[in-house]
Amino acid sequence: EAAEKCGFEHFMLKEICEQPKALRDTLRARYKDGSLSFPVQIENLLENCKHLLITGCGTAYHAAMVASYVIEQVAGLPVEVLVASELRYRPHIRKEGEVCLLISQSGETADTIASLRLLKELGIPTIALTNVVGCTLSREADWVLYTQAGPEIAVASTKAFTTQLLSLFTIASLIAKQERSGLLEALDQLPGKTQLLIDRQEDIQRFAASQFNKTKVFFMGRLVDFAISLESALKLKEISYTHSEAFAAGELKHGPIALVDTSTLVVALCTQPSLYAKMDSNIKEVKARGATALVITFEDVHTFDDTADAIFRLPQTHPLFSPVLSVIVSQLYAYYCSVLKGNDPDKPRNLAKSVTVE
Ligand code: G6P
Numbered sequence: 001e002a003a004e005k006c007g008f009e010h011f012m013l014k015e016i017c018e019q020p021k022a023l024r025d026t027l028r029a030r031y032k033d034g035s036l037s038f039p040v041q042i043e044n045l046l047e048n049c050k051h052l053l054i055t056g057c058g059t060a061y062h063a064a065m066v067a068s069y070v071i072e073q074v075a076g077l078p079v080e081v082l083v084a085s086e087l088r089y090r091p092h093i094r095k096e097g098e099v100c101l102l103i104s105q106s107g108e109t110a111d112t113i114a115s116l117r118l119l120k121e122l123g124i125p126t127i128a129l130t131n132v133v134g135c136t137l138s139r140e141a142d143w144v145l146y147t148q149a150g151p152e153i154a155v156a157s158t159k160a161f162t163t164q165l166l167s168l169f170t171i172a173s174l175i176a177k178q179e180r181s182g183l184l185e186a187l188d189q190l191p192g193k194t195q196l197l198i199d200r201q202e203d204i205q206r207f208a209a210s211q212f213n214k215t216k217v218f219f220m221g222r223l224v225d226f227a228i229s230l231e232s233a234l235k236l237k238e239i240s241y242t243h244s245e246a247f248a249a250g251e252l253k254h255g256p257i258a259l260v261d262t263s264t265l266v267v268a269l270c271t272q273p274s275l276y277a278k279m280d281s282n283i284k285e286v287k288a289r290g291a292t293a294l295v296i297t298f299e300d301v302h303t304f305d306d307t308a309d310a311i312f313r314l315p316q317t318h319p320l321f322s323p324v325l326s327v328i329v330s331q332l333y334a335y336y337c338s339v340l341k342g343n344d345p346d347k348p349r350n351l352a353k354s355v356t357v358e
Contacts, residue, residue, distance in 0.1 A: 004153075012154035012239070012345045016331050017198055019159045023191035023324070025148035026163040030170040031187065038174060042143050045125055046175050050097025052077055053124070055084045055115050057355065059157040059234065060103040060164065065227035067101075067168035070320045074183060075175040085111040085358075088118055100126050101171075105152060105160035106354040107135025116140055129167055131160050154346045155353050156238050158331045161231065162324050166190065169321060186318035190325075193315040197328045204329060207294065207310055208336035214265040214292070217242055218256060219330075220249040220282060221269035228269055228323045232330035239345040240337035249282045262290035267330075270297040270304065271314065271322035283307045296326050 008014035030037055038046070052071060054064035061083045068079040082090070084102070088111055100119045104112045107130035116137060119126055128141035131149050138144040147163035166187070173183045217236055219229035229246035236244040247256050249268070260266070266286045270279045280303050283293050287307065295308040298316050305311070314325040338345040 010346050012156055012158065012335055015152055015154055015158045016335065019162050019328065020191045020195040022149040022159040022163050023166050023194060026166050027187065027191060029148055030167065036170060036174050042127060043174065045099055046171060048097065049077065049099040051095040052079045053098060053100040054079060054081050055087050055112065056103035057084050057109050057111050059161045059231060060105060062227055062231040063103055063161055063164040063168060066165055066224050066323045069224050070169060071172045073320060074172050074178060076177050077175055084115040088114040092118065092122060094122050094124060098124050100124050101129060102126060102137060102141060103129045103164055104137050105131045105157055107132045107137035108354050108356050110356050110358050113137060129164060155348055155351050156235055156345065162327065165324050183318065186321055190317060190321060193317055193325060194328055196315050197325060201332050204332040205336045208333055208340060211265050212337040212340040214263065215243060216259065216264045217244040218264060219246040219267045220252060222249050222275045223272055224320060224323050225269035225271055228326050231327055232267065235330055235334040236337065238351060239334055239343060239348045240341055242337060249279060252282050252285060257285065260286050260289040260291050264291040265294065266291045267294045267296065269326055270295055271319055271326060273319060276303040280304060280307055296329050
């Protein structure tokens with residue numbers, strides 16, 4: 001096992017640090033010589049799709065959420081996102097031109113497989129997005145796309161998630177009605193930008209050392225930042241056992257603010273330029289109640305300089321692609337909190353890598 005960790009203390013840290021390569025490998029499979037490359041049947045299916053349904057569980061569901069914002073924005077295609085553990089029990093009303101994308105790292109999650117079987121019975125074309133060649137999902141779906149993350153050992157998903165995001169961004173670019181070239185250029189640069197973040201992991205380690213004892217951690221954001229807030233809170237609770245929650249920042253006043261006090265860390269994800277002012281006012285509200293505020297935003301943004309207690313700056317990218325960068329900050333934060341608390345981040349209590357029974 002020590003050999004497999006290649007000198008890293010834990011698989012989770014190794015897998016976080018492998019993201020630039022995993023992303024490059026995943027991109028290479030879908031983007032060659034300056035253009036997108038998909039199996040022709042999948043390309044036809046996606047280009048003629050009128051309504052996209054995306055499903056998955058846990059982290060894969062959060063990838064689906066991010067994709068819904070991105071695909072609607074760049075491709076103008078209606079996207080519905082349902083968690084697979086609910087989808088399988090809901091009456092499903094088939095829409096004209098509907099296609100379903102099922103996301104699962106392992107391809108063995110019971111609820112995702114049950115959803116696939118239900119949708120196939122309804123005659124809806126299905127595409128699996130998975131990381132494991134030959135898994136059940138890949139064998140049963142009509143079509144399959146693979147992420148190239150390599151084996152993911154740690155229970156908490158890291159490189160599988162970011163490679164899912166990158167794959168979903170290539171799908172969004174494929175069906176984009178607006179100018180594709182700007183998107184492709186941004187995608188091409190993303191793997192390299194993740195390396196810049198990983199090189200600064202000590203900054204996150206230092207911040208974690210000052211905060212890991214906080215008993216309440218809230219993550220808030222709007223649009224893709226909301227989806228990454230959910231993923232960040234999940235990661236932190238999974239491995240550090242800290243009570244963490246996420247909400248759409250606009251919902252702050254509809255409940256969460258009642259819990260904010262001096263024992264609260266609020267992480268504000270702020271990567272959507274048109275919403276910086278709204279986020280700044282939310283941060284002021286939690287600060288007024290004694291919370292500590294960490295802001296995650298792009299370099300060159302100064303809106304939060306006087307409001308935040310700490311700012312973590314991301315390399316600039318297309319704002320819709322920020323999740324691949326912002327989530328790495330959360331992964332590292334969760335990892336260091338877990339280690340500082342004396343936990344084993346690779347094998348969190350009560351959790352399994354793959355939930356194959358209900
Ligand atoms: C478990 C894992 C999560 C994962 C989820 C879905 O809960 O601990 O990391 O996101 O299952 O797994 P899948 O293999 O379907 O992506």
